[in-house]
Amino acid sequence: MLQRDAAPDGEQSRTPERWTLPVARELYALPFNDLLFKAHSVHRANFDPNRIQVSKLLNIKTGGCPEDCGYCSQSAHYASGLAASRLMQPEQVIAEARKAKEGGATRYCMGAAWRNPKSRDEAAIVAMVKGVKALDMETCMTLGMLSAEQARTFADAGLDYYNHNIDTSERFYPEIVTTRTFADRLETLARVREAGIKVCSGGILGLGEAVEDRIDMLVTLANLPTPPDSVPLNMLIPMPGTRLAEAAPIDPLAFVRIVALARLMMPQSHVRLAAGRTAMSDEMQALCFFAGANSIFVGDTLLTAANPGDDHDNSLLNRLGITPETTA
């Protein structure tokens, strides 16, 4: 009951120690204007509402992934037509990061389509982290599952963030991913956190899940020992050849409600509009920013999916009077 009755000043002390599904569900079901007013008030109390964190994502190793994530064109389980590549050279990655910095990105996210990194890849990953850090950018990696030792190795190299999404609710998860469990995901997040790396974890909406699953996913994230520093919320882009190629689109207002709920439940996290922005109108994105989203990926592509591109984003942010954070 605490959060529902909280004054719109977003005081951290009013946040319940553990979120429950009924409390979260009740917030979600508020009239739209009430939910957005609450969420925006909490957002304003914790962040400058006219600033946004800007990240750039590079696919450092594409396709051929042994995992079976039903939405992913990089999975070797699907004939998506995507050619697999080898791990990029650190020098190449660092050169790309330099360009991203010149384009205004403060955080450089690097993703590899792996179940987990092999020991032979660790030196290259460490070199990438060190090289990007030397550009005075924040670093983020998404490489699949990590052992505790790997997490420590990457932390020692200076890795700031590790992305590992939980994707959806624990209940719905086996419908989407069959090759590793929800518990595996939480275990990697715990190893990352214990190594002192900031956690980036969120999920995907539009997988065929129920509204209840979306809310439950946020309950899991908000109840982690520390809520993730970054919470990416993706809207599924159905990829040809994958199991979810024909997935029905989600109601845009239902997506905005989840953004608002994420803001209420994780007041100090950066909530990111991640994949799917090409299918969102400018007006929908503006509503998401009002509801508490304060991070985006920039650039023309996101791993294998399209992204709005710098010109469109600059124009949208200008029209909204939103400027990039200089530091995250």
Ligand code: SF4
């Ligand atoms: S989402 Fe990641 S782990 Fe899953 S198939 Fe795609 S690249 Fe592999």
